[in-house]
Amino acid sequence: xxxxxxxxxxxxKEFDGNPVLKDITEQVNPGQVIVVIxxxxxxxxxxxxxxxxxxxxxxxxxAFDGQDLTTLxxxxxxxxxxQMGMVFQGFNxxxxxxxxxxxxxxxxxxxxxxxxxxTKRAHELLQQVNLDDHAxxxxxxxxxxxxxxxAIARALAMDPKVMLFDEPTSALxxxxxxxxxxxxQDLATQGMTMxxxxxxxxxxxxxxxxxxxxxxxYIQENSTPDDFFAxxxxxxxxxxxxxxxx
Amino acid sequence: xxxxICLGLLLSCALLMGLSLTTPTVHAxxxxxxxxxxxxxxxxxxxxxxxxxxxxxxxxHGKTQVVGMDVAVGQKIAKxxxxxxxxxxxxxxxxxxxxxxxxxxxVISGMNPTPARRKNVAFTHTYYQGGYSIVINKSDQGRYxxxxxxxxxxxxxxxxxxxxxxxxxxxxxxxxxxxxTISNLVLALQSHKVAGVAMEKPSAKAYVANNxxxxxxxxxxxxxxxxxxTAVAFKKGSTALVTAANQSVDQIKHQDLINKNYLPAxxxxxxxxxxxxxxxxYWKAFLTGVKYTLIITVCAVFFGxxxxxxxxxxxxxxxxxxxxxxxxxATAYVEFIxxxxxxxxxxxxxxxxxxxxxxxxxxSGIIAIALNSGAYVAEYIRGGINSxxxxxxxxxxxxxxSRTAALRYVILPQALQNIWPSLGNEFxxxxxxxxxxxxxxxxxxxxxxxxxxxxxxxGVAPIVVIMVLYFILTxxxxxxxxxxxxxxxxx
Ligand SMILES: Nc1ncnc2c1ncn2[C@@H]1O[C@H](COP(=O)(O)OP(=O)(O)OP(=O)(O)O)[C@@H](O)[C@H]1O
Ligand SMILES: [Mg+2]
Numbered sequence: 001x002x003x004x005x006x007x008x009x010x011x012x013k014e015f016d017g018n019p020v021l022k023d024i025t026e027q028v029n030p031g032q033v034i035v036v037i038x039x040x041x042x043x044x045x046x047x048x049x050x051x052x053x054x055x056x057x058x059x060x061x062x063a064f065d066g067q068d069l070t071t072l073x074x075x076x077x078x079x080x081x082x083q084m085g086m087v088f089q090g091f092n093x094x095x096x097x098x099x100x101x102x103x104x105x106x107x108x109x110x111x112x113x114x115x116x117x118x119t120k121r122a123h124e125l126l127q128q129v130n131l132d133d134h135a136x137x138x139x140x141x142x143x144x145x146x147x148x149x150x151a152i153a154r155a156l157a158m159d160p161k162v163m164l165f166d167e168p169t170s171a172l173x174x175x176x177x178x179x180x181x182x183x184x185q186d187l188a189t190q191g192m193t194m195x196x197x198x199x200x201x202x203x204x205x206x207x208x209x210x211x212x213x214x215x216x217x218y219i220q221e222n223s224t225p226d227d228f229f230a231x232x233x234x235x236x237x238x239x240x241x242x243x244x245x246x
Numbered sequence: 247x248x249x250x251i252c253l254g255l256l257l258s259c260a261l262l263m264g265l266s267l268t269t270p271t272v273h274a275x276x277x278x279x280x281x282x283x284x285x286x287x288x289x290x291x292x293x294x295x296x297x298x299x300x301x302x303x304x305x306x307h308g309k310t311q312v313v314g315m316d317v318a319v320g321q322k323i324a325k326x327x328x329x330x331x332x333x334x335x336x337x338x339x340x341x342x343x344x345x346x347x348x349x350x351x352x353v354i355s356g357m358n359p360t361p362a363r364r365k366n367v368a369f370t371h372t373y374y375q376g377g378y379s380i381v382i383n384k385s386d387q388g389r390y391x392x393x394x395x396x397x398x399x400x401x402x403x404x405x406x407x408x409x410x411x412x413x414x415x416x417x418x419x420x421x422x423x424x425x426x427t428i429s430n431l432v433l434a435l436q437s438h439k440v441a442g443v444a445m446e447k448p449s450a451k452a453y454v455a456n457n458x459x460x461x462x463x464x465x466x467x468x469x470x471x472x473x474x475x476t477a478v479a480f481k482k483g484s485t486a487l488v489t490a491a492n493q494s495v496d497q498i499k500h501q502d503l504i505n506k507n508y509l510p511a512x513x514x515x516x517x518x519x520x521x522x523x524x525x526x527x528y529w530k531a532f533l534t535g536v537k538y539t540l541i542i543t544v545c546a547v548f549f550g551x552x553x554x555x556x557x558x559x560x561x562x563x564x565x566x567x568x569x570x571x572x573x574x575x576a577t578a579y580v581e582f583i584x585x586x587x588x589x590x591x592x593x594x595x596x597x598x599x600x601x602x603x604x605x606x607x608x609x610s611g612i613i614a615i616a617l618n619s620g621a622y623v624a625e626y627i628r629g630g631i632n633s634x635x636x637x638x639x640x641x642x643x644x645x646x647x648s649r650t651a652a653l654r655y656v657i658l659p660q661a662l663q664n665i666w667p668s669l670g671n672e673f674x675x676x677x678x679x680x681x682x683x684x685x686x687x688x689x690x691x692x693x694x695x696x697x698x699x700x701x702x703x704x705g706v707a708p709i710v711v712i713m714v715l716y717f718i719l720t721x722x723x724x725x726x727x728x729x730x731x732x733x734x735x736x737x
Binding site: 075078158225 | 377558635637638640642643644645646647648651655658659660663
């Protein structure tokens with residue numbers, strides 16, 4: 001059996017005494033695509049942010065590549081964090097930099113890659129997301145779908161081993177959802193390990209290896225898409241599916 | 247000359263108290279005052295050169311110099327001691343403090359050896375016995391005869407002076423109008439805001455000689471000799487120096503040098519000055535003012551900005567005990583600076599820190615304004631940082647940037663862009679507020695304009711000139727800032 005790349009053990013997180021994640025133990029194997037679904041406010045974003053320690057867990061362990069992040073010092077956490085790319089619902093592009101500069105910043109400042117190499121790689125990635133002709137544009141001049149594709153390219157520039165997506169298409173106009181999902185699908189095909197929070201059930205069905213259903217601070221179900229959509233086990237999941245599939 | 251006693255005294259008292267608290271008092275047993283001066287070869291004279299013919303600035307061969315009868319007295323003392331005279335200009339209020347803190351060796355500024363002052367400094371014998379006159383408009387000649395003819399009228403006198411207090415006490419039914427400089431009072435006289443201005447006889451003579459619209463009348467104030475005589479002030483305890491200076495002073499008195507030589511010589515400068523009172527004649531003085539105003543502003547903005555960034559970062563820190571302490575300190579600093587007047591801060595840096603390190607006035611001014619500006623800039627920057635969406639930090643951190651790198655490459659550039667207009671305003675405010683350092687004798691625009699005003703007896707023209715100059719400075723600055731703002735806001 002392959003060694004899991006992410007291992008979560010008894011993860012709990014509370015905000016000011018208010019428990020959001022209660023006790024989560026799961027693992028992600030290399031190459032797997034996990035889709036996390038669940039009702040709004042159930043803690044999906046919090047869970048994702050605990051994986052790269054943007055949020056510090058209240059208790060439990062989050063191991064990446066066999067190393068428990070919660071025990072490491074800030075410097076090591078920074079180093080491991082760069083191996084987990086993250087894409088946000090709100091894009092979070094740096095508005096004061098051009099598309100190219102957005103992508104080059106981290107490789108140059110964190111990894112010390114030369115300007116020339118970073119530029120070359122940035123253009124490759126922009127081609128991959130079909131935006132090379134916008135390299136010198138500023139984020140404010142891009143459409144939502146273009147912004148999100150730049151954000152994906154920016155995360156990929158650090159050559160991460162895992163990509164985390166937090167509702168990457170929720171802020172997009174419907175006609176732009178497809179272009180972003182396509183890029184994500186391509187990534188999955190290339191073997192990228194991905195944890196995706198989304199409400200796009202079509203994507204979940206066709207791309208996910210596993211569905212994690214989260215509610216009330218727990219992963220209530222962990223199953224294949226076929227099983228999950230055909231035979232949800234818990235009442236919470238049945239309830240949730242009946243609402244969104246209506 | 248009787249000048250502002252109150253503020254000067256207060257300051258010197260405060261500083262003396264500070265002195266006796268911080269330094270063990272060395273008693274007069276060993277008095278090195280004379281040998282110290284002789285060893286360094288210079289005698290530093292403090293004076294407030296806005297009071298012709300006692301002391302005033304004039305342009306000699308294109309260079310601004312302090313001249314007047316007091317300067318002649320100072321030169322005589324220095325010469326008799328065999329040392330070189332160095333003149334340090336500052337506002338009258340600051341003179342005694344400068345003496346206490348060792349910024350100057352002696353003060354000659356038409357200063358009256360009043361009992362109150364004697365408590366804090368040592369005076370030589372008096373070198374001049376003045377008196378008081380009242381200057382009125384020529385058109386009112388015959389209407390006013392002395393201090394008692396101003397019933398129901400306004401009489402002007404310099405605020406904080408003995409003369410001001412005595413004018414109040416010794417007149418009835420007369421409103422005493424106070425202003426800080428004689429030149430402003432004369433301006434008020436000419437625009438009929440006051441009916442007369444009480445001032446020292448030599449000054450009155452100078453004003454009348456140079457302005458045909460004015461005449462002088464006797465004052466008939468009842469004053470003691472101490473209130474009308476002038477003497478040289480030294481630091482308390484420097485007996486040897488005072489004794490040596492007394493020899494020069496006695497000679498001056500015996501030979502009547504003041505009336506025979508010094509006053510006529512000073513009058514000479516006054517005459518040449520009134521010949522050419524065009525503001526163009528003083529372009530160099532104004533240029534110096536512009537230069538120093540810019541130097542002070544640019545340096546203060548530069549260091550204030552650095553300080554502001556540091557303070558803002560400290561205020562945003564949280565977590566460890568050290569960071570909490572830092573945040574607390576920075577908050578206290580910002581609150582304290584914003585809660586005290588800049589003028590007091592300037593005086594504190596110049597005189598207060600002067601007890602530890604002897605900083606030149608310009609440096610002190612820059613430091614004080616930078617310290618002040620830093621507090622305000624810190625608040626702008628803190629606001630700027632808070633205005634940047636939290637998602638920006640998260641995105642940067644998720645890419646592996648450290649907290650510092652995220653701040654430096656992602657957050658601060660955006661914060662600065664957001665607060666650029668506020669920073670620009672701060673810069674423009676500082677161009678104007680830097681005028682406060684004129685009180686410690688830095689020759690920026692206000693200071694220079696005061697000099698020109700007392701030099702030419704023209705009240706309004708120099709004000710108009712510096713108004714225009716300030717406007718040119720601030721307008722150019724705001725255009726430049728706008729230009730950069732546009733260039734920056736490409737996004
Ligand atoms: N920084 C925070 N401080 C306090 N409470 C928080 C914080 N972040 C999240 N929460 C709370 O934790 C709960 C879960 O939030 P989270 O954003 O993880 O939910 P979600 O499943 O991602 O919801 P959505 O589908 O709306 O994005 C919510 O009740 C939220 O109010
Ligand atoms: Mg969420």
